[in-house]
Amino acid sequence: MQLDDDVVGSVINRLRRAEGQIGGIIRMLQEGRDCEDVVTQLAAVSRALDKAGFAIISSGLQKCIAAGDGGEVDRAKLERLFLSLA
Template sequence: MTADEMKSVVNRLRRAQGQIAGIIRMIEEGRDCEDVVTQLSAASRALDRAGFAIIATGLQHCLSEQDPLLAGDRDEMRARLEKLFLSLA
């Protein structure tokens, strides 16, 4: 990943980290369940977006450069990428 790509992903993860800290405080304060679940959903989306950004960046690099992943069997590459996507599903 380039420095800019890494910065974007790290910012997303820091945002999620802040959301999770807020969720913990909400639970400790006995906040409404609906509010907690709403914030859990937002944190989950932030983590998903970070994961998808990492995968998308990896795909971009694989398709634009001579990557060892491309040198191998295309079926193996497809299976590895599919596994990555499914790990976030």
Template structure:
């Protein structure tokens, strides 16, 4: 579970924005745009995805830490928690 409905809406909006940005990056590549411009926009897409991931983590940290994916309670180890955070790094 990601979080309450407001959080889900915010995450969905961030992901849709990132999807639009990524489509723009692809169009820039197809149009032969300057490398610097493409990389700048690609970095913006990456930041948007990171923000969506951090929003999910921040809103549902307790659930993420205590649920095993099947809805059952199973505390994560320190290593699992570290891996979860590093996936966004």
């Protein structure tokens, strides 16, 4: 399955921001910054990664539904994908 270019672009931008945030977290740790600041940044990165994953999954589901190929949806597999992001 191929994702739409706009979804891919959005996800890549989000992942690049997360990549920058992770670099910032590493610097914060090396500088001995306050634990609360580090945890706040970790939470922000986690949310960014979750949103990227959900965008990919929802785009894939949208394509599957739109295709209407009559194929069965593997609900167990779908559930595992969603839970892997939880």
